[in-house]
Amino acid sequence: MILEMKVPSPGESIKEVEIATWLVKDGDYVEKDQAIAEVDSDKATLELPAEASGIITLKAEEGDAVAVGAVVCLIDTGAAKPDGGAPEASGPAKEEAKTVDPEASGPKAEAPKAAPVAEKTYATQAPSPAARKILEAKSIEQSEILGTGKGGRITKDDAVNAVPSMGTPTGGNRGSERTKLSMLRRKVAERLVSAKNETAMLTTFNEVDMTAIYALRDQYKEEFKAKHGLGLGFMSFFTKAVTRALQLYPDVNSMIDGQEKISYDFCDISVAVSGPKGLMVPVMRNAETLSFRGVEAEIKRLAIRARDGQITVDEMTGGTFTISNGGVFGSMLSTPIINPPQSGILGMHNVVERAIVKNGQIVIAPVMYVALSYDHRIIDGRESVGFLVAVKEALENPAELLMGGNVKKALEL
DSSP: OEEEEEOOOSSTTOOEEEEEEESSOTTOEEOTTOEEEEEEOSSOEEEEEOSSOEEEEEOSOTTOEEETTOEEEEEETTSOOOOSSOOOOOSSSOOOOOOOOGGGSSSOOOOOOOOOOOOOOTTTTOBOHHHHHHHHHHTOOGGGSOOOSGGGOBOHHHHHHOOOOOOOOOSSOOOOOOOOOOHHHHHHHHHHHHHHHHSOEEEEEEEEEOHHHHHHHHHHHHHHHHHHSSOOOHHHHHHHHHHHHHHHOGGGGEEEETTEEEEOSSOOEEEOEEETTEEEOOEETTGGGOOHHHHHHHHHHHHHHHHTTOOOTGGGSOOSEEEEEGGGGTOOOOOOOOOTTOSEEEEEOOEEEEEEEETTEEEEEEEEEEEEEEETTTOOHHHHHHHHHHHHHHHHSHHHHTTTTOHHHHTTO
16 A cells, blocks of 8 residues: 655645655665654754655655645555564675786777867857846846857856855865755844844843843852753843833733734743744743743753754744843843744843943943834834833842742742
8 A cells, every 4th residue: 555645734814835754765674663754844943754654756856845734655564574583695605706807898989079069159158138137136247147049158057056156265175165044043043134124123232230130140040950850041031030020011012913913911022033944032931930940941841852953833932022141152142033923032141240430439240231213103102212221120120029038949949
């Protein structure tokens, strides 16, 4: 019996996927539920398990975009499972390769004649209309392209494959490689450009004195780890500060839908994570209800799943606000791009000891610059600045504003 395996639907809004990698070869015997392929959607990378045991016949190539519900492979469920070892050849051992004596193989063949040089015609180096448009878009002169069409004409394929001049080489390796972007990477690029073009995005900045957070972490991180098996990082403090500020300034926790504004009474916080397939943004649901331990546990779980390529579409769907921590890569300052259709994103950066003024005295303190990018169509300057100041105040006085004056209770120690 031949079983047709079709692409299952990863989510309601996903209409097609891309075959990222086949994990088996054409003609292999596969077991039921064995992972046979990795498929990229515009939201996540998913594994495709075999629906039955048998000999597999692949019907799509790596890199092919296939519609949800399309057949990607056939499984012959009636095929017997191979024993595992290749049968040995009968008869004598390996037969040595025979050498062919050129003298004994008949009269000596004449040396091939050089191909005649094509005469130049009116078509030589002349681009087709489609090729001309492509070359103009790439700003490439037609004289730089060697036409492969009839009479030396520059074809559309010649124009598509043409690479702009990189200047006169002066020695050294100058290799290049062209690879196709994954569907996930293409979707991320599309969304980032869309955010720049379709929103009135502005960014406001502030600085945070991290002294109080450093003191709390130094005092309680070992006890916190011993009891909960988790590190007490910055993300729990920032997440709690953000959810508090979102409740104080609900416009930042809103979205535009056509000519209407949607406001939410919950805080689903998206966390930007760099995974092997590119940028992923899993979501912490109802982050306003999570404790410090709950935030740290959820971030660790999502980060591991993103790193291992196991994140699901559902875990990246939704979100009302995003936190991006470029500080882990050493970024001092940036302007994060909004994650549509959200209206705001907070950028964290690295912590550097800087000279600041406290009580009229210049002191050295660990300082982090923070940035809030927001959609000015729905968030005014008062709300954006007020939101960022509220985040700053909570981070500089976490014991009172985030822990209710009882640090041990807040940390569940």
